[in-house]
Amino acid sequence: MTFDPQRLGQSRSDLAEVLRDQRRRAGRTQTWLARRCNMSQTRVSNIESGKLTPSLVDVELILEALGTEAPVSAEARSLARVANTEWQDQWSSRRRGLDKKQNELARLESISTEFRFFLLSMITGLLATPDYVRASLADVPGDQSKTIAKKLERQRVLYDSAKSFTFLLTEQAVRWPLLPPLAMAVQLDRLVSVSRIPSVRLGVVPLGGHIPEKPLNTFTVYDRRLATVETGTGALLLRDHRDVTAYLRDFETYERHAIFGDECRGLLAEWASGFARRRT
Template sequence: MSNQAQEVREALGARLRAFRKDSGFASGRALANALGWPESKISRLEHGKQNASEQDIKDWCEKTGQEEQIPDLIATVRHIDELWVDWRRQLKTGAEARQKKALPLYGRTRVFRIWQPSMIWGTFQTADYAAAVFEQAVSFYEIPNDTEAAVAKRMERQRYLYEGNRVYNVLLGEQALYSNVGGAEVMRSQLDRLMVLMGMARVSLGIVPKAASTSVWLGHSFSMFDDRIVLVETFSAEMSVAQPREIDLYAKAFALLKQSAVYGLTARALIRSARKFFEG
């Protein structure tokens, strides 16, 4: 169990303890009697020593008058051991397994909201650009080099661009057009790819110019899959956000970032300028 997961479990226990006290149950024994549970179970849950089941959450919240908290807490319980998964653990056998793991999530999603301030989003990457990204990961994390297989899995994800009724709302920071991944030739091809994708009816591609006025800090990249889950990547780990109130914050951030973005002809002009830069 990761330290981060334990911290979340303890935070969940603290919320449950507050619910108990606020509802008038002065002791764990009193609540245990009301629920028909062993007193030790109350203590273990409140101190993060035991995983709470979804039914435990429902029973606790109903008994303490906190029914409105049930969706958030159940979302936490469902993802408590996946909230923060370090990359070394995810990539210990190489990058292909992680790419394969993502396919079902992409297949289930109908509306994507993506923010990438400094690189091209994976599903929009060319094979050469993706290969350069995976080579960086191999070097940085010192993992087995299965770049070719990882690229194949990432390219497989792109079939969803042409299937079903999915909608792709993607925002890139202007820096993403200039971050040199793989060299000038790779970048020119990648920028050409973006121009093609902009012609798809299901793709909304916005660029946040480097001098754009902003209503929220640019922060880190994130990927929203419908309103069900948000994935956030850092150098050390990947965080999974599933609580509705936190997902709402990411939706708000995306809406504010979108206000700073340019689209259509203006976005195309920025891409063409970046491509010209890599022709020099």
Template sequence: MERLSTGTEAIQDDVVRWYQDTRDGMAYVPTMIWGTLQTEAYATVILTQVVDFLGVPNDVPAGVAKRMQRQQVLYDGKHHYNVVLGEQALYTNVGGPDVMRGQIERLLRDFDLPSLTLGMLPSTARVDLFPVHGFNIYGDGDRVHVELVSSSVDITERSELDLYGKAFAALSSAASYGDAAKELVRKAHSFWTSTTPEE
């Protein structure tokens, strides 16, 4: 938790640098939307939850601004990210139907970005790997970052990096891409469109 002791902006600053320094990155995110594809509304809910849960200084607007800044790597023509989202990420209720609907629409808009290979892992997909936590592979394969409840772990040992590469290969092999992936996202959009906010 020490890295968040001053709030969310400083760690978001670090993440911006990690992404800028990574020409080819990979990410597996099973239950939420990958941060670099989050809308401002979705990111605001997530970072507010982090601040409230951990009791760190509330600088959510600054943290969200940095998260939005990191998304520039999707549009600068210098980076590529191979991302696998679990189907559950489309249904984990972050902020209610309006926030989720806007977030799903953002995914549909960005699906065909040249900088992005976006796979959806269906909840019923058979994966040749036991269920694993989410992770990001940075530095063109030289670093794996794992978020925990109270802190994070950075992995740089080559033998462990190779295992994460092997895990990502298994997950991406089981994921759906292209029209099949978009259909899963459209299904989620229909769900959130027909869901009304709780009274």
């Protein structure tokens, strides 16, 4: 399926209209449908009014209960897939203020318990030193002090024992010289320190040897319900269980090529020493 960013916001209301129309054509009430689908009547009402985005499972249950014909079922499934996808372009985020984006991420982190980060080309904010955070925002015009402060504040979530984090960083992500050598050495020391936090599992995928996989994007999976995929101009938020499952499988594949624990810390220390020796 091709996603048109212009359509992502409209698809939920279109899906609501299709489902509402099919229920009425079938001569059924929301109460009857809720009972057949093991949902609350409030949930059915919110789906039909467009206030709530139904999952693919919700849509399948509703279509089956109503005996919807194949062409309409196909249309509804297609709309549900798009409705469970959100596009956040970087220009809109910048207009709203990147500190607002940090608030959204903090809320998402507060309600999630299991995190998987695949970092292809850069170190993520949760692992970054203040210098690295500032450098990552250097191309954004205006005063970004609030955004920097909130990025650093979010790092406290790593110490929440109720949560678990797995970070997979490619060698490129670790060694990309975003900062001068000494500052990069400090950043790699930070990775070593974070790797010792009980809730954190940090691994590096070295570029030596044979890696037949071909990763294209940095992505994060929150629990098993949301995957965010970063591009050069924004991020896709995917809630369709098929998309999330696909990224979970990708993560497991890359994880098999990563090194962890003392071996990982030894490699990070070696690279940090290399940066420190350069000094300038």
